[in-house]
Amino acid sequence: MKIHISSMLKWTACLVLTIASCKQEYLEGVKSNPAVKVYLPQAEKPNGLVDALVDGKLLVDSVAGTANFSVLVYRGGESNFDALTVDVGIDNTAIAGLITSGALPANTVILDPADYTLPSKDSVTLNNNIMKGAIIPKIKIASMTKYGGKTAALGIKIANSSKQAINTDMNKVIIYFNVDQLLDAVTPKTNMVDKTKWTVLKIASNDNVTFKVNDDGSILASGGSGGHQGVYQPFEVRANKQYKIDFNVQGQGATNTWFEVYLSTLQPTQNKDYSDGGIRMALNTWTGCGNTPFNGLLSAVKCAGSGNVVSFPNAGTVWLVIKSGGDNLGTGGIKLTNIDFRRVN
CATH class of the missing domain: 2.60.120.260 (Galactose-binding domain-like)
Structure with missing residues:
Protein backbone atom coordinates (compact mmCIF):
# COMPACT_ATOMS: atom_id res chain seq x y z
CA MET A 1 0.00 0.00 0.00
CA LYS A 2 1.38 3.35 -0.97
CA ILE A 3 1.42 5.96 1.77
CA HIS A 4 1.87 9.61 0.96
CA ILE A 5 4.42 11.51 3.00
CA SER A 6 1.84 14.20 3.79
CA SER A 7 -0.54 11.58 5.18
CA MET A 8 2.23 10.12 7.35
CA LEU A 9 3.00 13.56 8.80
CA LYS A 10 -0.67 14.14 9.60
CA TRP A 11 -0.94 10.73 11.30
CA THR A 12 2.19 11.39 13.35
CA ALA A 13 0.90 14.81 14.49
CA CYS A 14 -2.43 13.29 15.52
CA LEU A 15 -0.66 10.56 17.50
CA VAL A 16 1.41 13.17 19.37
CA LEU A 17 -1.69 15.19 20.21
CA THR A 18 -3.51 12.07 21.39
CA ILE A 19 -0.66 11.06 23.69
CA ALA A 20 -0.40 14.57 25.10
CA SER A 21 -4.12 14.73 25.80
CA CYS A 22 -4.00 11.39 27.61
CA LYS A 23 -0.96 12.21 29.77
CA GLN A 24 -1.38 10.53 33.14
CA GLU A 25 -1.65 12.89 36.10
CA TYR A 26 1.06 12.44 38.69
CA LEU A 27 1.70 13.52 42.25
CA GLU A 28 4.96 14.89 43.56
CA GLY A 29 6.44 13.69 46.80
CA VAL A 30 6.66 10.30 48.48
CA LYS A 31 4.42 7.67 46.90
CA SER A 32 3.28 4.84 49.15
CA ASN A 33 3.09 1.42 47.56
CA PRO A 34 0.56 -0.04 47.53
CA ALA A 35 -1.27 2.18 50.03
CA VAL A 36 -1.94 5.88 49.40
CA LYS A 37 -1.20 7.99 52.48
CA VAL A 38 -1.25 11.57 53.74
CA TYR A 39 1.96 13.06 55.10
CA LEU A 40 4.06 16.17 55.80
CA PRO A 41 6.79 16.27 53.13
CA GLN A 42 9.12 18.29 55.35
CA ALA A 43 9.10 15.40 57.85
CA GLU A 44 11.84 13.94 55.62
CA LYS A 45 14.24 16.58 56.97
CA PRO A 46 16.58 15.39 59.75
CA ASN A 47 14.55 15.11 62.96
CA GLY A 48 11.65 16.74 61.10
CA LEU A 49 13.20 20.14 61.82
CA VAL A 50 12.06 22.97 59.55
CA ASP A 51 13.85 26.33 59.64
CA ALA A 52 10.74 28.46 59.25
CA LEU A 53 12.61 31.55 58.06
CA VAL A 54 14.21 29.52 55.25
CA ASP A 55 11.55 26.96 54.32
CA GLY A 56 8.37 28.41 55.82
CA LYS A 57 7.35 30.93 53.11
CA LEU A 58 7.00 33.77 55.61
CA LEU A 59 4.15 36.22 55.02
CA VAL A 60 3.51 39.17 57.33
CA ASP A 61 -0.05 40.22 58.15
CA SER A 62 0.48 43.82 59.27
CA VAL A 63 -3.21 44.24 60.15
CA ALA A 64 -3.41 41.18 62.41
CA GLY A 65 0.18 41.64 63.59
CA THR A 66 1.21 38.08 62.78
CA ALA A 67 4.06 36.33 60.99
CA ASN A 68 2.47 33.49 59.02
CA PHE A 69 4.41 30.39 58.01
CA SER A 70 3.40 27.51 55.75
CA VAL A 71 3.69 23.78 56.53
CA LEU A 72 2.76 21.71 53.48
CA VAL A 73 0.55 18.62 53.61
CA TYR A 74 0.77 16.09 50.75
CA ARG A 75 -1.15 13.00 49.77
CA GLY A 76 0.79 10.43 47.74
CA GLY A 77 -0.53 8.13 45.03
CA GLU A 78 -1.87 8.53 41.50
CA SER A 79 -5.60 7.94 41.72
CA ASN A 80 -8.76 9.08 43.53
CA PHE A 81 -8.25 12.83 43.68
CA ASP A 82 -11.17 13.63 45.98
CA ALA A 83 -10.50 16.37 48.54
CA LEU A 84 -9.87 15.36 52.14
CA THR A 85 -9.23 16.95 55.54
CA VAL A 86 -6.81 16.21 58.36
CA ASP A 87 -6.81 17.23 61.99
CA VAL A 88 -3.99 19.60 62.98
CA GLY A 89 -2.48 19.62 66.45
CA ILE A 90 0.58 20.42 68.56
CA ASP A 91 3.23 17.88 69.57
CA ASN A 92 6.22 19.38 71.38
CA THR A 93 7.36 16.15 73.03
CA ALA A 94 10.53 15.77 70.95
CA ILE A 95 11.85 19.30 71.44
CA ALA A 96 13.56 18.79 74.81
CA GLY A 97 15.50 15.80 73.50
CA LEU A 98 16.57 17.72 70.38
CA ILE A 99 17.90 20.51 72.59
CA THR A 100 19.84 18.01 74.68
CA SER A 101 21.31 16.35 71.59
CA GLY A 102 22.30 19.68 70.07
CA ALA A 103 19.96 19.38 67.08
CA LEU A 104 18.27 22.54 68.39
CA PRO A 105 20.20 25.41 70.02
CA ALA A 106 20.54 25.38 73.80
CA ASN A 107 18.59 28.67 74.00
CA THR A 108 15.51 27.17 72.32
CA VAL A 109 12.13 27.91 73.93
CA ILE A 110 8.79 26.28 73.15
CA LEU A 111 6.17 28.77 72.06
CA ASP A 112 3.33 29.29 74.50
CA PRO A 113 -0.22 28.73 73.14
CA ALA A 114 -0.85 32.45 73.65
CA ASP A 115 1.96 33.23 71.17
CA TYR A 116 0.26 31.82 68.06
CA THR A 117 -2.91 30.55 66.43
CA LEU A 118 -3.15 27.28 64.54
CA PRO A 119 -6.08 25.89 62.52
CA SER A 120 -7.64 22.72 63.89
CA LYS A 121 -8.07 21.22 60.40
CA ASP A 122 -6.46 21.48 56.98
CA SER A 123 -7.90 20.65 53.56
CA VAL A 124 -5.96 18.70 50.95
CA THR A 125 -7.06 19.21 47.34
CA LEU A 126 -5.77 18.59 43.82
CA ASN A 127 -3.70 21.55 42.65
CA ASN A 128 -1.42 21.42 39.60
CA ASN A 129 -1.24 17.62 39.70
CA ILE A 130 -0.43 17.60 43.41
CA MET A 131 -2.77 16.63 46.21
CA LYS A 132 -1.70 19.15 48.81
CA GLY A 133 -2.72 21.52 51.56
CA ALA A 134 -0.96 24.04 53.78
CA ILE A 135 -1.13 24.43 57.55
CA ILE A 136 -0.59 28.10 58.50
CA PRO A 137 0.79 28.73 62.01
CA LYS A 138 0.31 32.45 62.75
CA ILE A 139 2.92 33.78 65.16
CA LYS A 140 1.94 36.89 67.14
CA ILE A 141 4.72 39.38 66.49
CA ALA A 142 4.09 41.41 69.65
CA SER A 143 4.59 38.28 71.75
CA MET A 144 8.07 37.65 70.36
CA THR A 145 9.91 40.52 72.07
CA LYS A 146 9.98 38.56 75.34
CA TYR A 147 12.03 35.88 73.55
CA GLY A 148 14.81 38.22 72.41
CA GLY A 149 18.06 36.32 71.87
CA LYS A 150 16.24 32.96 71.78
CA THR A 151 15.25 30.35 69.22
CA ALA A 152 11.54 29.54 69.24
CA ALA A 153 10.15 26.12 68.33
CA LEU A 154 6.72 24.61 67.73
CA GLY A 155 5.85 20.98 67.00
CA ILE A 156 3.02 20.36 64.51
CA LYS A 157 1.33 17.05 63.72
CA ILE A 158 -1.51 15.75 61.55
CA ALA A 159 -3.97 12.96 62.33
CA ASN A 160 -7.39 11.54 61.42
CA SER A 161 -7.53 11.94 57.66
CA SER A 162 -11.09 11.96 56.37
CA LYS A 163 -10.12 9.58 53.53
CA GLN A 164 -6.75 7.92 53.02
CA ALA A 165 -4.63 6.94 56.00
CA ILE A 166 -1.96 9.11 57.65
CA ASN A 167 1.65 8.06 57.15
CA THR A 168 2.59 7.90 60.83
CA ASP A 169 6.30 7.95 59.94
CA MET A 170 5.87 11.39 58.36
CA ASN A 171 3.12 13.12 60.32
CA LYS A 172 5.17 15.45 62.54
CA VAL A 173 7.48 18.41 62.01
CA ILE A 174 9.04 20.99 64.29
CA ILE A 175 9.26 24.52 62.96
CA TYR A 176 11.83 26.77 64.58
CA PHE A 177 13.24 30.25 64.04
CA ASN A 178 15.72 32.72 65.47
CA VAL A 179 13.48 35.27 67.19
CA ASP A 180 15.76 38.24 66.55
CA GLN A 181 15.99 37.37 62.87
CA LEU A 182 12.21 37.09 62.70
CA LEU A 183 11.79 40.49 64.32
CA ASP A 184 14.35 41.95 61.93
CA ALA A 185 12.35 40.57 59.01
CA VAL A 186 8.91 41.71 60.16
CA THR A 187 9.50 44.89 62.16
CA PRO A 188 9.77 48.02 60.02
CA LYS A 189 12.48 50.50 60.99
CA THR A 190 10.05 53.29 61.82
CA ASN A 191 10.13 56.18 64.25
CA MET A 192 9.31 54.86 67.71
CA VAL A 193 8.58 58.26 69.30
CA ASP A 194 5.01 58.72 70.52
CA LYS A 195 4.19 62.40 70.97
CA THR A 196 1.63 61.50 73.65
CA LYS A 197 4.13 59.59 75.82
CA TRP A 198 6.47 62.39 76.93
Whole structure:
Protein backbone atom coordinates (compact mmCIF):
# COMPACT_ATOMS: atom_id res chain seq x y z
CA MET A 1 0.00 0.00 0.00
CA LYS A 2 1.38 3.35 -0.97
CA ILE A 3 1.42 5.96 1.77
CA HIS A 4 1.87 9.61 0.96
CA ILE A 5 4.42 11.51 3.00
CA SER A 6 1.84 14.20 3.79
CA SER A 7 -0.54 11.58 5.18
CA MET A 8 2.23 10.12 7.35
CA LEU A 9 3.00 13.56 8.80
CA LYS A 10 -0.67 14.14 9.60
CA TRP A 11 -0.94 10.73 11.30
CA THR A 12 2.19 11.39 13.35
CA ALA A 13 0.90 14.81 14.49
CA CYS A 14 -2.43 13.29 15.52
CA LEU A 15 -0.66 10.56 17.50
CA VAL A 16 1.41 13.17 19.37
CA LEU A 17 -1.69 15.19 20.21
CA THR A 18 -3.51 12.07 21.39
CA ILE A 19 -0.66 11.06 23.69
CA ALA A 20 -0.40 14.57 25.10
CA SER A 21 -4.12 14.73 25.80
CA CYS A 22 -4.00 11.39 27.61
CA LYS A 23 -0.96 12.21 29.77
CA GLN A 24 -1.38 10.53 33.14
CA GLU A 25 -1.65 12.89 36.10
CA TYR A 26 1.06 12.44 38.69
CA LEU A 27 1.70 13.52 42.25
CA GLU A 28 4.96 14.89 43.56
CA GLY A 29 6.44 13.69 46.80
CA VAL A 30 6.66 10.30 48.48
CA LYS A 31 4.42 7.67 46.90
CA SER A 32 3.28 4.84 49.15
CA ASN A 33 3.09 1.42 47.56
CA PRO A 34 0.56 -0.04 47.53
CA ALA A 35 -1.27 2.18 50.03
CA VAL A 36 -1.94 5.88 49.40
CA LYS A 37 -1.20 7.99 52.48
CA VAL A 38 -1.25 11.57 53.74
CA TYR A 39 1.96 13.06 55.10
CA LEU A 40 4.06 16.17 55.80
CA PRO A 41 6.79 16.27 53.13
CA GLN A 42 9.12 18.29 55.35
CA ALA A 43 9.10 15.40 57.85
CA GLU A 44 11.84 13.94 55.62
CA LYS A 45 14.24 16.58 56.97
CA PRO A 46 16.58 15.39 59.75
CA ASN A 47 14.55 15.11 62.96
CA GLY A 48 11.65 16.74 61.10
CA LEU A 49 13.20 20.14 61.82
CA VAL A 50 12.06 22.97 59.55
CA ASP A 51 13.85 26.33 59.64
CA ALA A 52 10.74 28.46 59.25
CA LEU A 53 12.61 31.55 58.06
CA VAL A 54 14.21 29.52 55.25
CA ASP A 55 11.55 26.96 54.32
CA GLY A 56 8.37 28.41 55.82
CA LYS A 57 7.35 30.93 53.11
CA LEU A 58 7.00 33.77 55.61
CA LEU A 59 4.15 36.22 55.02
CA VAL A 60 3.51 39.17 57.33
CA ASP A 61 -0.05 40.22 58.15
CA SER A 62 0.48 43.82 59.27
CA VAL A 63 -3.21 44.24 60.15
CA ALA A 64 -3.41 41.18 62.41
CA GLY A 65 0.18 41.64 63.59
CA THR A 66 1.21 38.08 62.78
CA ALA A 67 4.06 36.33 60.99
CA ASN A 68 2.47 33.49 59.02
CA PHE A 69 4.41 30.39 58.01
CA SER A 70 3.40 27.51 55.75
CA VAL A 71 3.69 23.78 56.53
CA LEU A 72 2.76 21.71 53.48
CA VAL A 73 0.55 18.62 53.61
CA TYR A 74 0.77 16.09 50.75
CA ARG A 75 -1.15 13.00 49.77
CA GLY A 76 0.79 10.43 47.74
CA GLY A 77 -0.53 8.13 45.03
CA GLU A 78 -1.87 8.53 41.50
CA SER A 79 -5.60 7.94 41.72
CA ASN A 80 -8.76 9.08 43.53
CA PHE A 81 -8.25 12.83 43.68
CA ASP A 82 -11.17 13.63 45.98
CA ALA A 83 -10.50 16.37 48.54
CA LEU A 84 -9.87 15.36 52.14
CA THR A 85 -9.23 16.95 55.54
CA VAL A 86 -6.81 16.21 58.36
CA ASP A 87 -6.81 17.23 61.99
CA VAL A 88 -3.99 19.60 62.98
CA GLY A 89 -2.48 19.62 66.45
CA ILE A 90 0.58 20.42 68.56
CA ASP A 91 3.23 17.88 69.57
CA ASN A 92 6.22 19.38 71.38
CA THR A 93 7.36 16.15 73.03
CA ALA A 94 10.53 15.77 70.95
CA ILE A 95 11.85 19.30 71.44
CA ALA A 96 13.56 18.79 74.81
CA GLY A 97 15.50 15.80 73.50
CA LEU A 98 16.57 17.72 70.38
CA ILE A 99 17.90 20.51 72.59
CA THR A 100 19.84 18.01 74.68
CA SER A 101 21.31 16.35 71.59
CA GLY A 102 22.30 19.68 70.07
CA ALA A 103 19.96 19.38 67.08
CA LEU A 104 18.27 22.54 68.39
CA PRO A 105 20.20 25.41 70.02
CA ALA A 106 20.54 25.38 73.80
CA ASN A 107 18.59 28.67 74.00
CA THR A 108 15.51 27.17 72.32
CA VAL A 109 12.13 27.91 73.93
CA ILE A 110 8.79 26.28 73.15
CA LEU A 111 6.17 28.77 72.06
CA ASP A 112 3.33 29.29 74.50
CA PRO A 113 -0.22 28.73 73.14
CA ALA A 114 -0.85 32.45 73.65
CA ASP A 115 1.96 33.23 71.17
CA TYR A 116 0.26 31.82 68.06
CA THR A 117 -2.91 30.55 66.43
CA LEU A 118 -3.15 27.28 64.54
CA PRO A 119 -6.08 25.89 62.52
CA SER A 120 -7.64 22.72 63.89
CA LYS A 121 -8.07 21.22 60.40
CA ASP A 122 -6.46 21.48 56.98
CA SER A 123 -7.90 20.65 53.56
CA VAL A 124 -5.96 18.70 50.95
CA THR A 125 -7.06 19.21 47.34
CA LEU A 126 -5.77 18.59 43.82
CA ASN A 127 -3.70 21.55 42.65
CA ASN A 128 -1.42 21.42 39.60
CA ASN A 129 -1.24 17.62 39.70
CA ILE A 130 -0.43 17.60 43.41
CA MET A 131 -2.77 16.63 46.21
CA LYS A 132 -1.70 19.15 48.81
CA GLY A 133 -2.72 21.52 51.56
CA ALA A 134 -0.96 24.04 53.78
CA ILE A 135 -1.13 24.43 57.55
CA ILE A 136 -0.59 28.10 58.50
CA PRO A 137 0.79 28.73 62.01
CA LYS A 138 0.31 32.45 62.75
CA ILE A 139 2.92 33.78 65.16
CA LYS A 140 1.94 36.89 67.14
CA ILE A 141 4.72 39.38 66.49
CA ALA A 142 4.09 41.41 69.65
CA SER A 143 4.59 38.28 71.75
CA MET A 144 8.07 37.65 70.36
CA THR A 145 9.91 40.52 72.07
CA LYS A 146 9.98 38.56 75.34
CA TYR A 147 12.03 35.88 73.55
CA GLY A 148 14.81 38.22 72.41
CA GLY A 149 18.06 36.32 71.87
CA LYS A 150 16.24 32.96 71.78
CA THR A 151 15.25 30.35 69.22
CA ALA A 152 11.54 29.54 69.24
CA ALA A 153 10.15 26.12 68.33
CA LEU A 154 6.72 24.61 67.73
CA GLY A 155 5.85 20.98 67.00
CA ILE A 156 3.02 20.36 64.51
CA LYS A 157 1.33 17.05 63.72
CA ILE A 158 -1.51 15.75 61.55
CA ALA A 159 -3.97 12.96 62.33
CA ASN A 160 -7.39 11.54 61.42
CA SER A 161 -7.53 11.94 57.66
CA SER A 162 -11.09 11.96 56.37
CA LYS A 163 -10.12 9.58 53.53
CA GLN A 164 -6.75 7.92 53.02
CA ALA A 165 -4.63 6.94 56.00
CA ILE A 166 -1.96 9.11 57.65
CA ASN A 167 1.65 8.06 57.15
CA THR A 168 2.59 7.90 60.83
CA ASP A 169 6.30 7.95 59.94
CA MET A 170 5.87 11.39 58.36
CA ASN A 171 3.12 13.12 60.32
CA LYS A 172 5.17 15.45 62.54
CA VAL A 173 7.48 18.41 62.01
CA ILE A 174 9.04 20.99 64.29
CA ILE A 175 9.26 24.52 62.96
CA TYR A 176 11.83 26.77 64.58
CA PHE A 177 13.24 30.25 64.04
CA ASN A 178 15.72 32.72 65.47
CA VAL A 179 13.48 35.27 67.19
CA ASP A 180 15.76 38.24 66.55
CA GLN A 181 15.99 37.37 62.87
CA LEU A 182 12.21 37.09 62.70
CA LEU A 183 11.79 40.49 64.32
CA ASP A 184 14.35 41.95 61.93
CA ALA A 185 12.35 40.57 59.01
CA VAL A 186 8.91 41.71 60.16
CA THR A 187 9.50 44.89 62.16
CA PRO A 188 9.77 48.02 60.02
CA LYS A 189 12.48 50.50 60.99
CA THR A 190 10.05 53.29 61.82
CA ASN A 191 10.13 56.18 64.25
CA MET A 192 9.31 54.86 67.71
CA VAL A 193 8.58 58.26 69.30
CA ASP A 194 5.01 58.72 70.52
CA LYS A 195 4.19 62.40 70.97
CA THR A 196 1.63 61.50 73.65
CA LYS A 197 4.13 59.59 75.82
CA TRP A 198 6.47 62.39 76.93
CA THR A 199 6.76 63.06 80.66
CA VAL A 200 8.14 66.34 82.01
CA LEU A 201 11.12 65.73 84.30
CA LYS A 202 11.44 68.28 87.08
CA ILE A 203 15.06 68.65 88.21
CA ALA A 204 15.61 72.07 89.82
CA SER A 205 13.53 73.27 92.78
CA ASN A 206 12.27 76.12 90.62
CA ASP A 207 10.55 76.13 87.24
CA ASN A 208 12.69 78.85 85.71
CA VAL A 209 13.34 76.48 82.79
CA THR A 210 10.32 74.71 81.36
CA PHE A 211 9.71 72.05 78.71
CA LYS A 212 6.36 72.23 76.91
CA VAL A 213 5.17 69.38 74.67
CA ASN A 214 2.98 70.75 71.88
CA ASP A 215 0.08 69.02 70.18
CA ASP A 216 2.06 68.65 66.95
CA GLY A 217 4.78 66.69 68.73
CA SER A 218 7.28 69.54 68.93
CA ILE A 219 8.80 70.54 72.27
CA LEU A 220 9.80 74.00 73.47
CA ALA A 221 12.47 74.48 76.14
CA SER A 222 12.56 78.03 77.43
CA GLY A 223 13.58 80.23 80.37
CA GLY A 224 16.80 80.34 82.36
CA SER A 225 17.74 81.98 85.68
CA GLY A 226 19.37 78.82 87.00
CA GLY A 227 16.45 76.56 86.08
CA HIS A 228 16.85 72.96 84.99
CA GLN A 229 14.15 70.70 83.49
CA GLY A 230 13.64 68.06 80.84
CA VAL A 231 11.39 65.44 79.26
CA TYR A 232 11.67 61.69 78.89
CA GLN A 233 10.03 58.77 77.13
CA PRO A 234 10.57 54.97 77.46
CA PHE A 235 11.21 52.60 74.56
CA GLU A 236 11.55 48.85 74.21
CA VAL A 237 14.80 47.85 72.51
CA ARG A 238 16.38 44.59 71.44
CA ALA A 239 19.78 43.30 72.36
CA ASN A 240 22.81 44.32 70.31
CA LYS A 241 20.80 46.32 67.78
CA GLN A 242 21.75 49.86 66.88
CA TYR A 243 19.30 52.69 67.56
CA LYS A 244 19.59 56.27 66.39
CA ILE A 245 18.19 59.45 67.96
CA ASP A 246 18.08 62.79 66.16
CA PHE A 247 15.87 65.84 65.82
CA ASN A 248 15.94 69.42 64.66
CA VAL A 249 16.83 72.18 67.13
CA GLN A 250 16.25 75.87 66.55
CA GLY A 251 17.13 78.87 68.70
CA GLN A 252 18.30 82.49 68.60
CA GLY A 253 21.33 81.81 70.75
CA ALA A 254 21.63 81.04 74.45
CA THR A 255 23.84 82.25 77.28
CA ASN A 256 25.58 80.04 79.85
CA THR A 257 23.35 77.15 78.82
CA TRP A 258 23.58 73.40 78.34
CA PHE A 259 21.15 71.29 76.32
CA GLU A 260 21.75 67.52 76.58
CA VAL A 261 20.42 64.18 75.34
CA TYR A 262 20.76 60.87 77.22
CA LEU A 263 19.68 57.34 76.34
CA SER A 264 20.05 54.74 79.09
CA THR A 265 18.49 51.83 80.96
CA LEU A 266 18.04 53.83 84.18
CA GLN A 267 14.54 55.20 84.72
CA PRO A 268 14.47 58.95 85.52
CA THR A 269 13.33 60.07 88.96
CA GLN A 270 11.40 63.27 89.53
CA ASN A 271 13.28 66.09 91.31
CA LYS A 272 16.61 64.42 90.60
CA ASP A 273 19.23 65.19 87.95
CA TYR A 274 19.91 62.65 85.23
CA SER A 275 23.25 61.75 83.67
CA ASP A 276 23.18 57.96 83.31
CA GLY A 277 24.98 56.58 80.29
CA GLY A 278 26.72 59.85 79.52
CA ILE A 279 25.80 62.63 77.12
CA ARG A 280 24.88 61.41 73.64
CA MET A 281 24.49 64.85 72.03
CA ALA A 282 24.65 68.34 73.47
CA LEU A 283 24.67 72.06 72.87
CA ASN A 284 27.00 73.79 75.30
CA THR A 285 27.74 77.50 75.17
CA TRP A 286 30.97 77.05 77.12
CA THR A 287 32.19 74.43 74.62
CA GLY A 288 31.27 76.58 71.65
CA CYS A 289 27.81 75.85 70.26
CA GLY A 290 24.34 77.19 70.97
CA ASN A 291 25.48 80.73 71.78
CA THR A 292 24.64 82.04 68.27
CA PRO A 293 21.50 81.38 66.19
CA PHE A 294 21.16 77.75 65.10
CA ASN A 295 18.66 75.70 63.12
CA GLY A 296 19.44 72.13 62.08
CA LEU A 297 19.76 68.53 63.18
CA LEU A 298 21.24 68.29 66.66
CA SER A 299 23.69 65.68 65.33
CA ALA A 300 25.06 68.38 63.02
CA VAL A 301 25.07 71.48 65.26
CA LYS A 302 26.14 69.79 68.51
CA CYS A 303 29.60 70.29 70.00
CA ALA A 304 29.59 67.59 72.71
CA GLY A 305 28.49 64.01 73.25
CA SER A 306 29.53 60.44 72.45
CA GLY A 307 27.24 60.08 69.43
CA ASN A 308 23.60 59.53 68.59
CA VAL A 309 23.81 55.84 67.61
CA VAL A 310 23.73 53.42 70.53
CA SER A 311 23.17 49.72 71.25
CA PHE A 312 22.45 47.74 74.40
CA PRO A 313 23.68 44.25 75.38
CA ASN A 314 20.28 43.18 76.68
CA ALA A 315 16.73 43.61 75.46
CA GLY A 316 14.46 45.73 77.63
CA THR A 317 13.32 49.26 78.40
CA VAL A 318 15.49 52.31 77.83
CA TRP A 319 14.70 55.95 78.52
CA LEU A 320 15.39 58.86 76.22
CA VAL A 321 16.01 61.95 78.35
CA ILE A 322 16.33 65.48 76.94
CA LYS A 323 17.17 68.22 79.42
CA SER A 324 18.41 71.79 79.54
CA GLY A 325 19.33 74.47 82.02
CA GLY A 326 21.37 77.61 82.59
CA ASP A 327 21.13 81.38 82.67
CA ASN A 328 19.20 82.03 79.45
CA LEU A 329 17.98 79.62 76.76
CA GLY A 330 17.61 82.55 74.38
CA THR A 331 14.78 84.62 72.96
CA GLY A 332 11.96 82.23 72.12
CA GLY A 333 13.81 79.31 73.74
CA ILE A 334 15.02 76.15 72.01
CA LYS A 335 12.47 74.39 69.81
CA LEU A 336 12.68 70.66 69.10
CA THR A 337 10.92 69.28 66.00
CA ASN A 338 10.86 66.00 64.05
CA ILE A 339 12.05 63.99 67.05
CA ASP A 340 13.05 60.58 65.71
CA PHE A 341 14.21 57.42 67.47
CA ARG A 342 14.47 54.20 65.49
CA ARG A 343 16.37 50.96 65.01
CA VAL A 344 18.91 51.27 62.19
CA ASN A 345 20.12 47.66 61.88
